[in-house]
Amino acid sequence: MKIKNKSFKDKSKKWLKRHVDDEFVQKSISDNYRSRAAYKLIEIIDKYKILDEAENVIDLGSAPGSWCQVLKNHGKSLNSIISVDILEMEEIKGVTFYRSDFLSPEFKNISKTIGEFDLVLSDISPNLSGNKVSDFLLSKDLVENALSYSLQNLNTNGHFVAKYFRTGDISDVLTICKRNFHKVTSFKPKSSRKNSSEIYLVCLRKK
Numbered sequence: 001m002k003i004k005n006k007s008f009k010d011k012s013k014k015w016l017k018r019h020v021d022d023e024f025v026q027k028s029i030s031d032n033y034r035s036r037a038a039y040k041l042i043e044i045i046d047k048y049k050i051l052d053e054a055e056n057v058i059d060l061g062s063a064p065g066s067w068c069q070v071l072k073n074h075g076k077s078l079n080s081i082i083s084v085d086i087l088e089m090e091e092i093k094g095v096t097f098y099r100s101d102f103l104s105p106e107f108k109n110i111s112k113t114i115g116e117f118d119l120v121l122s123d124i125s126p127n128l129s130g131n132k133v134s135d136f137l138l139s140k141d142l143v144e145n146a147l148s149y150s151l152q153n154l155n156t157n158g159h160f161v162a163k164y165f166r167t168g169d170i171s172d173v174l175t176i177c178k179r180n181f182h183k184v185t186s187f188k189p190k191s192s193r194k195n196s197s198e199i200y201l202v203c204l205r206k207k
Contacts, residue, residue: 024191028066034090037123038066039191040200045074047187048202050159054118055079058153060102060146061124063087068095082114103145116155122146122162125198132197136168143173143201151180151206160203167197177203 024036031038045051051074059067062083071081072094083089084098084107091097100107124146126138143164150160160181164170177184182205192198 033066033069034064035066036191038070040123040189041067041070041121042074043189043191044161044187044200044202045070048159048204050119050161050202050204051075051078053077053157054159056082056115056117057119057121058082058084058114058117060120060122060149061085062097063089065089065092065095067121067123068092071095080114082117102149111153116153116158117150118155118158120146120150120154120158120160125163132167136165139163139165140168140170140173143170147173147176147203150203154206156206158206160201160206162201163198164201165197166199170201173201177201181206 024039028034028036028038033039051057051071054075055077056079057071057075059071059081062068063085065083068081068083068089069092071078072092075081081095082098083092083095084100084102086099086101088099089097098107098110100110122142124142126135126142128135143162146162147160150158154160160177174184181203184201184203186199187202188199
């Protein structure tokens with residue numbers, strides 16, 4: 001006998017309706033962005049001016065590519081946009097994409113040939129399980145790895161932006177950030193869903 005999971009179906013329908021009705025989903029379609037996440041980066045750029053002097057940028061966990069599209073549209077002085085993800089990403093003209101784990105030895109070797117960046121971005125999210133403690137620890141681990149990468153590959157006065165989840169303590173991460181950047185803050189864009197615990201760590205002007 002086949003048992004139908006009505007609760008799961010109802011949740012799926014609610015999620016689909018919320019997604020379709022979402023202001024930023026509709027806007028991303030009309031603006032030709034690959035996802036609503038584009039507007040989160042646009043808000044960060046507008047508020048913190050992270051592209052004003054940036055020439056070389058890397059987007060960690062770039063798929064499906066909406067942040068790269070924003071960089072193309074807003075980074076008029078950019079010389080290079082590098083993107084990396086373990087998932088495939090459809091080509092964007094002017095963006096160099098590597099299908100790789102940015103922590104892998106292979107990509108570390110590639111990084112050495114690219115040189116340093118003025119901006120490191122990370123919108124990476126773990127595969128969420130629904131367990132807040134587990135999801136937070138996975139998120140924190142990703143932020144720590146992205147921070148480590150930025151400290152090794154950012155130019156002096158370069159910036160670092162990364163997503164994390166506000167469901168646990170990251171004071172130890174903030175301590176490292178404050179030691180290495182002139183300004184450290186957190187920012188939740190208006191385009192981030194209100195019921196989401198995601199927030200962005202913004203570290204400006206590496207020492």
